[in-house]
Amino acid sequence: MNLSDIVNRSEKAIPWREGEKIPWDEPAFSQRMLREHLSQEHDAASRRFEIIDQHVNWIHHALLKEQPSRLLDLGCGPGFYVSRLAKLGHSCTGVDFSPASIEYAKKQNEVQHTGCTFIQHDLRSLDFGSGYDLVMLIYGEFNTFRKPDARNILIKTHEALKPDGRLLIELNSYSCLHGFGLAASGWHASQGGLFSDHPYLLMEESFWNEEMKAATRRMFVIDAASGDVQQMADNHQAYSEDDLRILTRECGFSRVEFHANWPGLCDDSGDYLLMVCEK
Numbered sequence: 102m103n104l105s106d107i108v109n110r111s112e113k114a115i116p117w118r119e120g121e122k123i124p125w126d127e128p129a130f131s132q133r134m135l136r137e138h139l140s141q142e143h144d145a146a147s148r149r150f151e152i153i154d155q156h157v158n159w160i161h162h163a164l165l166k167e168q169p170s171r172l173l174d175l176g177c178g179p180g181f182y183v184s185r186l187a188k189l190g191h192s193c194t195g196v197d198f199s200p201a202s203i204e205y206a207k208k209q210n211e212v213q214h215t216g217c218t219f220i221q222h223d224l225r226s227l228d229f230g231s232g233y234d235l236v237m238l239i240y241g242e243f244n245t246f247r248k249p250d251a252r253n254i255l256i257k258t259h260e261a262l263k264p265d266g267r268l269l270i271e272l273n274s275y276s277c278l279h280g281f282g283l284a285a286s287g288w289h290a291s292q293g294g295l296f297s298d299h300p301y302l303l304m305e306e307s308f309w310n311e312e313m314k315a316a317t318r319r320m321f322v323i324d325a326a327s328g329d330v331q332q333m334a335d336n337h338q339a340y341s342e343d344d345l346r347i348l349t350r351e352c353g354f355s356r357v358e359f360h361a362n363w364p365g366l367c368d369d370s371g372d373y374l375l376m377v378c379e380k
Contacts, residue, residue, distance in 0.1 A: 102321075102329070102330035102331065102332055103328065103329070103330055104323070104328060104330060106330060106332070107304070107321050107330060110319075113308055114306070114308045114317040114319045114334060115310065115317070116308075116310050116313050116315040116316070116317045116336045116338075117247055117315075117317075117334075117336050119317070119319060119332065119333075119334040120332070120333050120334035120336075121334075121336070122245060122335065122336070123320075123333050123334075123335055124333065125198045125199050126198050126199060126200060126223075128200055128201065129298075130295075130296075131199040131200050131201035131202060132201040133294070133295050133296075133298070134146060134199060134201065134202070134295065135179065135199070135201040135202055135205055137295060138178050138179050138181075138202060139179065139205075146178070147178050147179065147181055147240075148240070150181070152366075153181050153182060153185065154185065155363070155365075155366055156182070156239075156363055156366075157182060157185040157186055157189075159363060159364060159365060159366075160182075160186065160235075160237075160269070161186065161189050161191075163364065164235060164267065164269065164377070165191065165234070165235065167189075169190045169191060169192070170191050170192070170234035170235055171191070171192045171193075171194075171232055171233045171234050171235075171263075172186055172191050172192065172193045172194070172233065172234065172235050172236075172237065173193075173194050173195075173196070173229060173230075173233045173235070173236045173237070173261060174193065174194070174195040174196070174236075174237045174238075174239075175196050175224050175229075175236065175237065175238045175242070175254070175258075176196070176197055176198075176224065176238055176239070176240070176242040177195030177196060177197050177202075177206065177219070178197055178199070178202050178206075179202045179205045179206050179209070180195045180202075180205070180206030180209060180210070180217060180219060182195075182237065182239070183195045183215075183217050184206070184209060184210065184213060184215050184217060187215035187216055187217050188213075188215060192216070193215070193216075193217045193218070194217065194218040194219070194220065194230075195217060195218070195219045195220070196219075196220045196221075196222055196224065196227060197219075197220075197221060198221070198222070198223055198224070199221070200221050203219050203220070203221040206219045207219050224246075224254055225246070225250050225253065225254070227257075228257070229257045229258060229260070229261035230261055231260065231261050231262075232261075232263060233261050233262050233263065233266055234262075234263055234265075234266050234267070235262075235266060235267055235268075235269060236258045236261060236262060236266070236267075236268045236269070237268075237269045237270075238254070238258075238268070238269070238270045238271070239269065239270070239271040240271055241271065241272060241273040241337070241373065243270050243271075243272050244272055244273045244278065244337040244338050244339070244340070245335075245336065245337060245338075246338065247336075247338065248338060251338065251348075252348065252351075252352060255268075255348065255349065255352035255354075256352050256353070258352075259352055259353040259354060259380060262380045263380070264380060265379075265380065266379075266380045267377055267378060267379050267380070268354070268376075268377070268378040268380075269375070269376075269377055270375075270376045270378070271363075271373055271374070271375050271376075272340060272345075272373065272374045272375075272376065273337060273339070273372060273373060273374075274371055274372060274373060274374045275314075275339045275340060275341050276371055277371065277372040277373070278315075278316045278337050278338075278339040279309060279316070279339060281307060281316045281318070281337065282307055282308055282309025282310070282315075282316030282317065282337075283307065283309050284307040284318075285307075286304075286305060286306045286307070287304075287305055288302060288303060288304040288305065289302075289303055290302050290303075290325075291303065296320075296322045296331075297322065297324065299324065299325070299326065300324075300325035300326070301322050301323060301324055301325055302322075302323040302325060303320060303321070303322055303323075304320070304321040304323070305318055305319070305320050305321075306318070306319045307319075313338075314338070314339045314340075315336060315337060315338045315339060316336070316337045316339065317334055317335070317336050317337075318334065318335040318336075319332070319334050320332065320333050320334065320335070342359055342374070345357065345359075345376060349376075349378050353380070354378040354379060354380060355379055355380065356378070356379040357376060357377070357378045357379075358376070358377045358378075358379075359374060359375065359376055360374070360375040360376075360377075361374065361375075362375065363375060
């Protein structure tokens with residue numbers, strides 16, 4: 102692509118038509134993303150460790166009742182949650198699309214002797230296995246899938262759980278994604294960051310599709326030296342609580358419980374919705 106492609110771009114972006122996701126599985130990108138996961142200065146990729154510790158404490162005490170359990174973390178990133186849960190006596194498996202994150206998780210597992218298993222794979226095509234007490238999919242990852250893929254993930258999760266197992270999903274709230282889709286366009290320059298190790302200009306546009314109830318962020322990354330342009334898109338499907346009740350019931354779950362936030366934690370932003378589904 103070049104600058105003329107930006108000038109002649111379509112007026113509106115259709116969700117998932119301009120790209121599935123940002124390139125999580127591209128080796129160089131995943132290595133740069135790992136730096137963001139490890140940063141303790143922000144919560145943009147992974148939450149800071151002090152917050153993760155509080156989440157893990159709630160999962161261990163409230164959901165698992167401090168009983169040794171089999172856990173599957175879908176979209177585990179560098180393994181921050183499962184490594185902590187393993188130290189509390191749980192048997193943990195983590196799956197992620199990013200090669201750099203999984204490699205980091207495996208190395209930490211060797212050093213800390215947590216006994217975790219880590220798999221680099223696309224959740225859409227992976228066989229989840231069976232016999233889990235808890236499956237987790239947190240920090241809005243569920244919203245990034247098209248509806249048919251999200252439904253398939255729920256069906257596979259239901260099959261992977263024990264008869265009394267539970268699914269923990271943390272979603273971006275409907276209001277959060279609606280606002281995300283209506284955000285103003287913008288740009289910024291970087292000497293090197295998530296999208297390149299070299300100086301670049303990032304231009305962003307956001308779109309809300311009322312019919313699909315989905316938000317798209319269109320991004321153009323312009324190399325400062327060559328002027329070459331790379332286009333990518335980030336898509337998010339919004340769900341109301343009623344949508345989720347119907348969807349989880351259709352996928353076999355018997356009961357669903359919603360929390361406006363992680364119980365016991367102070368966060369009134371309204372950006373996330375926690376859902377616990379029982380098989």
